[in-house]
Each structure stands twice: as C-alpha cells, then as structure tokens.
C-alpha cells in the first residue's frame with residue numbers, strides 16, 4: 030500500500046513533517062540526520078527535479094537498508110552534475126557505468142554480493158529516461174526477465190537533458206525538444222510514439238513496479254521503502270521536471286509535477302506481480318491546459334490561434350489514464 | 363596538482379563547490395501579518411494563539427490571547443468577528459471558527475481559574491479610568507499590568523457598561539461577564555461604583571491622578587416624535603434593555619413594535635419575545651440587505667418568529683396601534699414614501715435609532731474637540747487636553763466591543779509612554795499574508811463545524827444562552843483548520859524540498875536557516891512553504 034493520507038485533519042496535514050504528527054509519520058527528508066546521499070555543491074540547475082528526486086529516493090533507500098547500499102549510475106545529468114571528475118556529491122558507494130549498461134552493471138554487483146555472502150548489501154541502478162527507455166532498455170529488460178535482485182530507478186525528465194534536450198521515447202506528444210522542433214503542421218513531438226516503461230516493466234511480471242513524482246514526498250518514500258522490503262527485480266519510475274528542458278520556472282518544479290499528477294497525464298500507482306495494487310488519487314482535478322501552460326515546451330499550442338485540437342488530444346490521454354487507473358475518488362451515490 | 367581542462371576542484375567532495383555564487387535572489391524567512399490579525403480591532407494575535415491551541419495547550423493559547431484582550435470569554439460570545447470575514451481559509455472552504463475557539467479558550471480559563479501574569483513593578487503613577495465598559499476595562503487591565511495604579515470610576519451601580527446594560531443575557535450570561543471583570547479587578551484595579559465623574563480636572567485633583575482615560579460610551583437613545591402617539595408607550599431601546607437588568611422589568615405589553623435596523627433593535631425584539639410578547643415586530647425603513655444588523659443576528663431573529671417589516675416607516679401612532687407607510691428605494695438607494703399605509707397593533711413602540719454620548723463631564727474643557735457628538739482624539743488616543751485620553755463608543759468608531767477593547771489597549775500603551783516620558787512608538791506592521799502567498803495543497807479538506815444552539819422553545823421563552831460552546835475535540839479541530847498564514851509552523855517542507863540541501867534545521871521549535879554557501883536561489887522553498895512564510899529577495903549584484 031502506498032502512503033495513505035491521515036484521516037484526521039490538522040494544520041498542514043500533507044506537509045513533509047507536521048509538528049502535530051508523531052515523528053514516525055514524518056518523511057525521511059525531515060530528519061536532521063537524513064543521509065543527504067547527494068550532497069550540496071552539485072551542479073544541477075536551480076530547482077532541478079532530478080537532483081531532488083534522487084536525494085528523496087536514495088535517502089529513503091539508505092534508511093530502509095540501514096546504509097547497506099551500492100548505487101550504479103547511468104550517464105546523464107544525474108551523473109554529470111554530481112560527479113565531474115575528480116569531485117563527487119555522492120555520499121553512498123557509487124559506481125559509474127556506461128549510458129546503456131547500468132542494469133547489467135547492477136546485476137553484476139548484486140551477483141557479487143550474493144557470491145561473497147553479503148546479500149544484506151542491496152543494489153540500486155539509476156538513470157535518466159534516455160538511459161532507461163532507449164539505450165539501456167535491452168539490459169533493463171534482461172534484468173527484469175532474470176528477476177535480478179536490483180531496484181532500478183528511472184528519473185524521467187522526458188528528454189535527453191544533459192546533451193541539450195533531445196527527444197527520448199519518454200518525451201510526451203506535442204512537446205518541443207531540440208529534435209522535435211515546434212515547426213510544421215504538427216509541431217513538437219509526434220503522437221502515437223514513445224513508451225510508458227512502467228507498464229512494460231509490469232508486463233515482465235516482476236514483483237514490484239511503481240510510479241511517483243517529486244510532488245508527493247510521503248508517497249515516494251513509502252514506495253522506495255516498500256521496494257526495499259522485496260527481493261528480485263523492482264522498478265520505480267519517478268517524474269522529475271527539468272526547469273531547463275520543460276521551460277518552467279525553477280520554483281515551479283514541484284508544482285508542475287503535482288499538476289502532472291492532478292491532471293491524470295502522469296498516473297501515480299503501484300503494482301505487484303504485474304497487477305496494479307494502489308493508485309494515488311487525484312485530489313483536485315485540473316484541466317490539461319493548465320499543466321501545459323506552465324511549460325515553454327508547449328508554448329506553440331497557445332499562440333495566437335491556440336491548437337485546441339492538440340490540447341483536446343492530450344486531454345483525452347489524461348482522461349484515459351483517469352479511467353484506466355481509476356484516478357478519481359468514486360463519488361458516493 | 364595540475365588540473366585538466368574544465369576541472370576546477372581537487373579530488374574530493376563537491377562541498378568545496380560553493381554553488382551559492384550562482385544565486386541572484388535569496389529566500390528570507392519572514393513573519394507576515396495574518397489577515398485575521400490585521401482585521402481584529404482588538405489587535406489580537408489570532409494566528410499566534412491558535413498555534414498553541416493546535417497542540418492542545420489551551421493555557422498557553424489563553425496567555426497569548428490575553429496579552430491583547432483580557433475578556434476572551436465575553437468576546438468569544440459577542441464579537442462580530444471581522445477576523446473570520448477575512449480569514450484566508452474561506453478561499454479553501456470556510457473561515458476558521460475563530461470566535462468559537464476564543465470562547466472555548468476563554469471558558470477553559472474560567473473553569474480552571476487561570477490568572478493573568480503579575481503586573482510590572484510600580485511606576486508610582488495613578489490613572490483614572492472613567493467608565494467600566496469594555497474600553498475602560500481593557501485600558502485598566504493594560505495600565506495596571508504596566509505598573510500603574512488604576513481607579514475606575516463608574517456612574518452605574520454595576521460594572522460592564524453596555525456588556526451588561528445593552529447586550530442581553532441570552533447572548534452573554536452574567537456569570538461569564540462577572541467572572542472576567544473580577545479577574546481584572548483581582549490584578550489590583552480599584553472600581554468605584556455609583557461614582558459619576560462630572561468634572562475631570564476636579565476628579566484628577568481629588569484623586570491625584572496623573573492621566574485620565576475616558577470611556578463613557580454612548581447611552582442616550584436618539585429620539586423622534588411620533589405624531590399622535592401616547593408618550594407613555596414610546597420608549598427607547600437602551601432604557602428598555604437597561605431596565606431588564608433591574609428589579610422592575612419594562613412594561614412592553616403583548617404586541618411590541620421596535621423601530622430601527624441595528625443590532626440594538628434586534629436585541630430588544632428578541633428580549634420582548636422572551637418576556638412574553640406574542641407579536642414582536644421590527645419596522646425598518648430600508649431593505650434587508652441594508653440593515654446595519656449583522657446577517658447572522660437577522661437570521662436568528664427571524665428563526666425565533668419575530669417579524670421584520672422592511673421598507674417601512676412609522677407614520678403616526680394611535681390608541682393601541684400604529685400606522686406604517688411603505689417605502690421604496692430611489693435610484694440613489696434612499697427610501698422614499700409611497701403613500702401606501704398599513705396599521706399594526708401595538709401596545710408599545712421601542713425606538714432603537716442609535717445612541718449619543720453624554721459628554722456633560724467635558725464642560726469647561728474647551729480644548730477637547732467634539733464633532734457630531736463624539737470626542738476627537740489623535741492617533742495616540744489623546745484628546746486636545748494633555749493627559750486626557752478617550753476611546754470606545756464616545757469617539758468616532760464602529761462601536762463594537764472589539765473596537766472598545768482595542769482602543770483601551772492602544773490608549774494604555776500611549777498613556778504608559780506619556781507617563782514615563784518615553785513616547786510609545788507603534789511597531790511597523792508586517793506585510794499582509796494574502797492568500798496568494800499560501801500553498802493550499804498541503805491542507806486537507808476540513809469543513810467548518812457549526813456551533814450548537816439550544817432548542818427553539820427555550821430560545822423564545824427564556825433568557826438562557828442561545829449558542830453553546832464547542833466541545834474540546836471540536837475546538838481543537840477548528841484550531842487546526844488554521845493555515846498559519848505567513849508564519850512558520852515547523853512543517854519541514856523547506857528543509858525537505860531544497861535540491862541543494864541548503865536549508866539548515868535549527869531544532870524543534872527553532873525554525874530554519876538558509877545556508878547561503880549552497881543556496882542557488884531556485885525558490886522552491888518559497889513556493890512549497892504552505893503558509894507563505896518565506897519570501898524571495900533580490901541580491902545586490
């Protein structure tokens with residue numbers, strides 16, 4: 030079960046750590062002794078969702094494993110902003126891998142630990158959406174199929190940000206990137222392409238798959254914790270807005286992630302052995318246009334003659350998600 | 363070590379990399395002014411005392427509350443709560459029931475016998491307070507706490523002013539009134555009843571007072587002549603309400619007509635009903651929307667079966683009836699006669715047309731300015747006569763208990779400064795914590811709870827208190843609906859959402875600090891602060 034909102038009401042119920050809640054209900058992030066797996070001084074942009082998401086996730090995993098953790102990292106912003114030779118921001122045992130083989134490297138690490146009789150040491154592989162859904166997908170699928178004892182975390186910022194915002198197979202339809210320019214009859218990324226890796230992971234029948242965003246910290250931490258309770262191949266897909274690539278204000282990173290969830294365009298759920306077991310409901314449903322308008326990568330949809338047909342198509346995708354995952358609270362009749 | 367291309371640091375941790383240098387603006391922790399506080403005429407720190415109530419520390423909440431208002435159990439019953447009208451929570455669902463929580467805390471204090479902090483060491487100065495209404499009581503309380511000797515001179519035989527002789531029992535039980543007044547007197551305030559001040563300089567001399575605070579209220583009912591009416595059957599509202607407190611209850615008869623549209627008219631009509639009137643009718647010359655009475659009181663009066671004739675004036679009287687003329691509003695919104703007449707049975711007519719102050723005590727003090735029957739004071743509450751201050755209903759104001767309490771406090775601060783030869787300087791107001799500063803996402807849905815009311819039969823036939831208090835769990839729930847607008851409540855969001863770990867946690871209850879070595883100025887902490895207590899400030903670059 031993912032994080033459940035406490036049923037009693039109080040000042041700031043949903044904050045990271047309300048003083049009115051017992052400390053066991055506070056997020057790991059509120060702990061003054063949290064691990065700070067990704068330390069200060071990293072070079073991510075102002076307001077980087079990926080930097081935030083990775084600290085959320087790895088700190089939660091460090092807590093869940095009592096610090097017995099090794100992380101393998103694909104290249105991408107996550108690596109480049111954290112570890113430009115010879116310095117690093119990582120405060121965990123951390124292994125550089127190539128762009129495409131992180132899952133395989135992590136599999137190797139887990140095997141090594143097992144052979145050395147140290148299976149209490151757990152392994153996480155992490156990478157961006159490009160590294161995960163495109164070039165690293167073969168290794169990842171293999172890791173799933175063999176049910177290797179690795180948690181793979183994908184930080185999805187919906188493009189190849191590190192090399193200058195090129196399209197990946199996780200780039201959403203209509204979004205402008207350096208390789209899907211806002212020109213021609215159907216500007217931005219094409220409809221009908223791309224993949225949603227969480228459902229592909231589920232199709233492998235692995236024990237645990239979840240999605241999360243940087244806007245619901247309680248939920249994200251609960252999912253990492255749950256993942257670490259399970260052995261075998263696990264996959265968490267975290268939506269991490271990128272102010273640079275999305276064209277959002279650096280202060281809006283969490284807000285835009287929240288809008289992705291509240292519109293239904295990014296379904297937040299949890300699945301075990303291929304079946305959805307819980308969804309994070311929409312609290313106040315928002316129209317897709319409100320989400321799109323926050324981002325310059327969709328600005329071409331809102332020019333003098335707004336592309337209402339395109340917006341309607343995106344709305345349909347969101348509505349389909351809502352229906353498919355049951356994202357809205359059922360109204361009592 | 364010779365560094366290779368684009369390498370700026372030696373091997374090691376990124377902590378050496380002070381990314382704070384990228385910043386063009388910085389987050390600054392602030393205390394903004396919550397809109398409830400801004401709207402409170404008594405100057406209460408509402409958000410401040412709710413903060414203590416939220417963890418169930420009602421005594422601390424009460425101590426914080428009485429810094430500004432010594433009569434919360436009274437105020438929790440009679441205040442028109444402009445705080446609630448401006449509460450930011452109304453943009454989410456409904457305002458916090460501030461008034462109910464105030465009453466709960468006030469009642470808890472009385473139940474548990476909590477007492478005020480001890481006064482400061484004696485200043486040796488003496489202050490005369492004229493009138494024991496809320497303005498006088500509030501000033502006396504603040505002055506005695508500041509170390510001055512205070513005497514209240516009250517013309518009446520009982521203290522409380524309009525709290526006792528205006529506001530009926532069914533809204534303010536007298537045990538509550540007496541208990542809160544007693545607590546003020548117990549601080550060492552001397553109250554002299556039946557002591558009407560008629561000459562201020564003489565009174566000052568006789569009692570060796572160094573300063574005076576006047577708060578004589580407005581007790582003289584405005585009168586109009588009703589043609590052909592039996593003068594014995596026309597009364598004024600304040601006298602009627604006043605006599606309710608005495609042995610001899612007013613003789614109103616079975617059919618009572620009240621003329622006026624303010625809260626006083628409502629109180630008289632409701633009192634008449636409780637005294638056995640079969641027909642209690644309010645006649646008012648304008649529309650319901652334009653009635654000065656508060657909306658909730660109009661609702662309550664109608665619930666109790668009292669009729670209101672809007673757009674009507676009394677044309678003339680008669681044997682046991684009055685003639686009423688229908689009005690209609692002209693383009694400018696003024697009522698104009700229509701010539702359409704109607705008779706109403708009436709054993710008595712009560713005029714509730716407003717009150718004037720009896721300012722005869724000012725005779726000979728030509729430097730005190732009077733305008734429209736009210737005393738003019740400066741922003742320091744001092745009249746034109748040095749050392750004589752005034753507040754409450756006798757100065758131009760909204761004429762409410764909260765205003766009176768606020769005036770009393772404000773005057774006391776200036777009197778204290780004046781007596782010590784160190785002029786009191788009003789601290790600058792913080793910027794308003796408007797709703798745009800709030801991030802409502804973090805608050806769960808929590809609709810307001812209604813106050814319990816006694817049943818209709820009791821409402822119509824007894825002077826029992828109409829509104830009940832809140833139970834502890836509900837009071838706590840209401841307190842926790844507060845958004846803590848503009849003031850940190852220690853939720854840890856800023857500490858959690860910083861992508862650069864640039865927020866330092868100073869420990870429980872000690873809030874947070876920004877580590878400017880690493881803060882890149884992204885603004886996430888500001889955006890995700892639920893209560894809007896952080897602001898971005900441009901760096902000088």
Ligand SMILES: Cc1cc2nc3c(=O)[nH]c(=O)nc-3n(C[C@H](O)[C@H](O)[C@H](O)COP(=O)(O)OP(=O)(O)OC[C@H]3O[C@@H](n4cnc5c(N)ncnc54)[C@H](O)[C@@H]3O)c2cc1C
Nearest residue numbers: 493495496497517523524528559578579754755761762763
């Ligand atoms: C019927 C009625 C209902 C009301 N209901 C509400 C309500 O629900 N909520 C609300 O906020 N407000 C209400 N008000 C208004 C509120 O009561 C007044 O605004 C408030 O009491 C004013 O306080 P005050 O101290 O200025 O004067 P008062 O309360 O009028 O007190 C003045 C005191 O001075 C004394 N005094 C007068 N002259 C002298 C003298 N020369 N020497 C010595 N003593 C003197 C008087 O006897 C009196 O005790 C109501 C008013 C009325 C009439």
Ligand SMILES: Cc1ncc(C[n+]2csc(CCOP(=O)(O)OP(=O)(O)O)c2C)c(N)n1
Nearest residue numbers: 105106128157158159160188189190191192
């Ligand atoms: C095999 C290989 N091809 C290309 C690159 C160049 N490269 C480095 S990072 C990157 C993009 C990373 O995108 P993504 O995985 O989405 O991570 P992000 O930077 O968006 O976080 C690319 C193409 C590489 N390092 N290795």
Ligand code: SF4
Nearest residue numbers: 073074077106271273
């Ligand atoms: S480009 Fe995007 S993902 Fe990369 S550091 Fe900047 S904000 Fe983060």
Ligand SMILES: [Mg+2]
Nearest residue numbers: 157158188190
């Ligand atoms: Mg990416």
